[in-house]
Amino acid sequence: MAKPVRAALGEAWLNCQVCQGDLFRERRVLLNSAGMEFMLGKLAGENATGLICWRCGYVHLFVNKDIKLYRADK
Known part of the structure; x- marks a missing residue:
């Protein structure tokens, strides 16, 4: 299972928009559209950090x- 992380953007620590929690699990996410994938292949999409x-x-x-992730003890 993934280890929990805390995240910051500059000096601002991030909290969940729904429950205000401050622990996250990180996942890389590929952002692409069906048209772009058809025309250029799967590697053409932009990457995002999913928390x-x-x-x-x-x-x-x-x-x-610029988002920074820090290991956290659960």
Whole structure:
């Protein structure tokens, strides 16, 4: 099972938009459309960082590469 992380963007720590939890599970997500995948192949899509709230499961997506993840003790 994935280890929980905390996330920050600059000086701001991130919390879940739904339950205000501050622990997440990270997952890389490929953002693509059916048309782009058909025309250019699967590698053409943009990547995002998916943060899944440890408490409620809500998925937050970030394309900002400046997001920092820190290991957290559950």
